[in-house]
Amino acid sequence: MTQPDPDIREQILELADAQCAGIITEDELATLEGLLTAHPEYRREYLNYVFVHIGLAGTAQARVLQDPEAELPLSVKPAADNTSEPVERGYLVMLIPIVCSAICLGAVGIFLLMGDFKGLWEPEMVLQQRSKYYFDDSASPPEEIASVNQVARARWELLGNSPAVTDRFQPGTVKVTSGEVEFAFSGGADINVASPSLFGFERKDQGTLFSGSISTQRSDRKALFRLETPSIELIDQGTEYEVSVNEAAETFVHVLDGQVAVKPRGRLPRFYWNFDEPPQTALSDVLNQSPVQAGKNALRVQGLIGPGAIQFNNRPDASLRLGNGGGQEVGTGDYAVSTGITVEALVVSDWKAADSPQTQAPFDYDEIFRKEDGSYRILLSFQNDDKAGITQIPQVGDGPCLSFGLYLSGLGYSELDMPLDGKEGRPTLAEMRDGQPHHIVATYNGWTGEKAIYIDGIMRMSHRFPVGTMIISGGAAPAVIGNLISAQSATLVGREPFNGVIDEVAFYDYALNAGTIATHFSLFKAGKDYFDGQFLDILRQEKQEDYLLIHKGQKMKFSAETGKPVL
Known part of the structure; x- marks a missing residue:
């Protein structure tokens, strides 16, 4: 039996993607046919992938027409200049799924000509569409208390x-x-x-x-x-x-x-995932032993610290689903924080974003941590899109950035977007994806109003809100490392997968101070975890x-x- 080759599989899926997008060349099409002929073990996955694109193309029209953001032009024009634009956009939107479906149906012909139908209709995971600019704002506001x-x-x-x-x-x-x-x-x-x-x-x-x-x-x-x-x-x-x-x-x-x-x-995190469990042992949170569900493309690899870390390969099922901490309504569950928060991780990024602002969907977001409770989400991710100004405080413009999003009482949802431009002490995009591990920490301190992002032990960007401004968070949506999975989904398939390695993720209900963050980075550089190997002892003392x-x-x-x- 031929052993699966991940490089060939990726090449087939990339060519299939180009084919369904209508940009495949004749030489690439010949290569695709040759690969499928020589490697029949990938034919079923190829066909399922094509059918998914057909389904997505068929629903694209409805999604775009229902989304008011999709009707906005890319640049603001006087109202008089746009009187005929909705009609023109309507015809264009209707053509897109038709053309896409025709191309993808043609792709199915390649498979049918090969005549191998074994296991054709076995159930497979359905891939979700990559984000245009995904926010689930359906969560109900918290009750009066x-x-x-x-x-x-x-x-x-x-x-x-x-x-x-x-x-x-x-x-x-x-x-x-x-x-x-x-x-x-x-x-x-x-x-x-x-x-x-x-x-x-x-x-x-x-x-x-x-x-x-x-x-x-x-x-x-x-x-x-x-x-x-x-x-x-x-x-x-x-x-x-x-x-x-x-x-x-x-x-x-x-x-x-x-x-x-x-x-x-308490001074310990609420959750801590070091991924150091033996290979035969399921992943869990070190503090509470809460189980972690891993998607099939979230793979255990050698740790950046300790024996284990997780590698994500930018596929929709590259995810770690952490559960919702018992949350049901906004403001409930162990991920509900109010006076402060810290999300801390060691990251090796292989983000595929362009150096310039991206203006067309699908946008490639790489999520480090996200809990999508509607407007009350918690988000730490690499982003590059043309709608950054919608949520930025302070305004910094479009382009590749590291984004930290929270809902603050009285102010609403906003993101601290740190441009990866190398200016004012900020790292460049090249530095963040140089193949080396980086210590990334995002904090918000309600006692001071400061929201900040630290890279490698140094504060690189911050913003001050009024002292006493609290976070509103928590709810039924799952917390996820390395992807975005909405509350409505019961799968391990997400829409904003990470590409690279993540290790030593900690979630705190207060803001770590600058000195502690610098100490954690120094310990990491010395080959030690954030707690100098004393985590279980510190946990025992605090519980006692x-x-x-x-x-x-x-x-x-x-x-x-x-x-x-x-x-």
Whole structure:
């Protein structure tokens, strides 16, 4: 039996792609026929590939006509100049699937002439179309989680592009500038916020004190309420207490009745994938042992650090599906973060993008990490398209870039697009795909408002949003390394596959600081993981760390750096 040759397979699929696109030459067509004659083991895959293109061509018209973005001209013109353009575009769009289908049906003839039908209709994975500019904006907005209960000569407003006074709140941040406001959380807690304060609504049972002071009243509430400050997490169950955060980000707790539990905020990632499992062992997250589903073109290779890494080959089923962390609605699940985030990875990129801005679909995006919960997505990817200005903050124009996208409360979804142009300390496209591993880190810090991208231990681009602006994320869509898979898909097939090697991926619910990122890069250069080989020991210590109970009448101050009590 002839052993499969991946180079021949790739050559056949590339020629088939050119054939269905209508750009194949006579010499290339002769080469394709010769390869299929000499290698019958690839005939079925060739035919399935052609049928997929026929199906995609048949649906292209409907997709384009339904997509308002597709009707926009490439350059903005006066309205008077465009009066006849929709009709002309309509005829052109109708012709595209017809021509494409004719070419692909001709391609089927090659296969039929060869007369080998064995296994022809065995089920095969259906490849999804490459992206034009794919955003799934179908996710429902988060529910209201709090409302105004009482007001004492107070003034307040929501942070965002259009500051507003309201008495009902979705996840977001309120700035109290005078007086005092009592907010009733739908989880049962009543929180009094005194001016001047910056307070965030995270979930129905969780809030964040960025600065200022809050207090609660004793109640019979049984449900837990979590309060986050810059360095601690406080849990109460109907307790009466006061908490304040000063300009130095130190936290002060005074228990008036009952008791509260306090613990330093965790410093480990929520998820960590090092891909170092033995070959016969399934991939999983190191912290939680959450299983990872690997597409057939996500292959285990020698690690950039440690024994294992994953190689992606730009095929639709080159993906690692990580699950949704238990999320169902926006704001739920272990991938739901609010006051900060870090996505960290070691990457060898073989991205095939052109050096100049790409203006025609399909665009070649290479996803490092993506969770596609509609507008509330989390995204870290290489991108090159002509619609970058739609989502960029700040505006930097089109061209190859490394993009970091988040939804920020009051501001909406936006991407920090770092041009790969070699200017102002940024790397070039050639440097990012030089065949060497690069340490890529994307962070957002709600406590400072800074969104940043680091390459090889150095911050290369950043942007400041208002302090206290929170992330809205989480939901039912799967988190994916190396591809984009929507919530509606139950397969391992995506539309924006990575090309290259990815290793040591970590996902944090807070922003790593510049010093820690530099340390991680130094450890990598020394042949060590981010945690200097001590990850399991650090994890064990953090799990064993108990909450500190603070009882009635006690006052305590907590360090901004460590979250430990300051005596």
